Amino acid sequence: MALTTASTLEFLSKKPYTPPSWASHLNPLPSHVFSLAHLPTPIHKWNLPNLPPNTHLYLKRDDLSGMQLSGNKVRKLEFLMADAVAQGADCIITIGGIQSNHCRATAVAAKYLNLDCYLILRTSKALVDQDPGLTGNLLVERLVGAHVQLISKEEYAKIGSVAKGLGYAMNTSEELNFVREIAATTGVVLDPVYSGKAAYGLVKDISESPKKWEGRKILFIHTGGLLGLFDKVDQIAPLVGKWHRMDVNESVPRQDGIGKMF
Template identity: 30%
Template sequence: MVNLNELPRRRYTNGPTPLEHLEHLSTQLGGPQIWIKRDDLLGLTQGGNKTRKLEFLIADALAHGADTLVTAGGVQSNHCRLALSAARREGLDCHLVLEEDLGSDGAPVPADAGGNPPKLTGNFLLFDLLGADSTEVHTNGSDLVARANELAAELKTQGKKPYVIPVGGSNVTGALGYVDCAQELLTQFAEVGLDVSSILAPSGSAGMQAGLIAGLHRADSQIPVVGINVSRTQEDQEPKIVNLVDEVASFLELPPVPRERSLGLGDYFGTGYALPTPEMVEAVRLFASTEGILLDPVYTGKAAAGLIDLIRQDRFGDDDNVVFIHSGGVPGLYARAGAFA
């Protein structure tokens, strides 16, 4: 079995993130007991789950002698924000390949003549403040991965040493951050004597969920990790989860992970990725009004909507302890304020 402590890693967070009991929300919903893992409080600019992935990805980039990062995502990408923040921390260049946003009606929000979205807000504002070395905004549906690799090749001809990070940081190297988080969670559960029935997490590029599943499997824990899909049906998402879980398990030299551990529920993403739903709006308002915790509309808002619906379906017992992973992303809330009007 591979020892994570022997792999290259940067550290961007001082100690474990808090595990908090949401007493008021639990009472409001009539059980189960809801706990929240505050990965919105991870290090780097405004925090979020990608920080754990980047601790391993940036270390790998540095080990390969990189002086430049190239990565891709939407104009409100939390991953791009944190990759850029890590680049600033490490003294690396960083180039972003972005996809134009969709409005609440599902139609693309066109870029202006300079290739910028109409509003400099949310994460896109932070790209500007953090000083991205370049940002390209492409039409929705473009092949961002191909363009990121093409840009890396162009940078090589200029004498740079680029390292391409995949969308969401969700490859085996990135997922190791959540293999480590699984052990962090188990330690916290033991410290407070918590018998956890389920962990719920947003499931998008699947690196966080796959890492948690593999990490719990590595520790011989049977706690299920239920993914709430933010962009795909269950039929489309679960193969992505399974494939990455298998790759991570193989890398760590673990026994095969049972297929049924990879669950991604596809009933809550609505009409598409980043497009608001009434249930998301209710969930964001409920967490804020009962616990003073902000969720984001793309990931945690929809995952929380799934959690609330599962509770209302009596999928959990009143005395069950359910842990919700707050993956961050709050800057995106301000770019999508119209959903809450």
């Protein structure tokens, strides 16, 4: 059966860009974009516990902008990739942390458009000479054939660094436990680098100053980044549980083959 909806016809297509009124003063204005995301992403009510009276919280799900490209990173890549193709580029080079969502999205977008991709990824000095493995974003990047080059954080720090808590992509146990609690109570999985820290700060401020937030309407943008959690499994493991081996009474008769559903 052929799929002929507007969204499927537009995906990966190049189209003229008309800026919204609030961006019309930008110079230079992009002339075209590549349609790489499934937009608009949905908005729904987010039932966080312990909100002040008459406070309404909504969640903008940019984590649902696509599969390999899920997250807000794809929004800028629609412009950057169009510019690269217009200039006749045959490869894309970008840099980020070892679990960079931007780098993963760039690798997939480049492959969609038949461009080669080189990723320069920051890692620890102890691991810079080792195979980085296939965890989280690295799995997707390497599956789509990106060229991965490693640089130590110390070498990268000579250029510059960012300090958003303990630092970029670093989390306290309180932040990770917050991510776990939100997933367990609302079903929404936040990433540890951006959305998790931002939501942690929001909820902390709401709990400390409830009167300031009472009666307000809040829109929180979930920017994606789920795969970044795979790099935190050692920190998260002590925070999660809820598993055990099921005890089966020996008096219950067992049968080989297909089991019965009751």
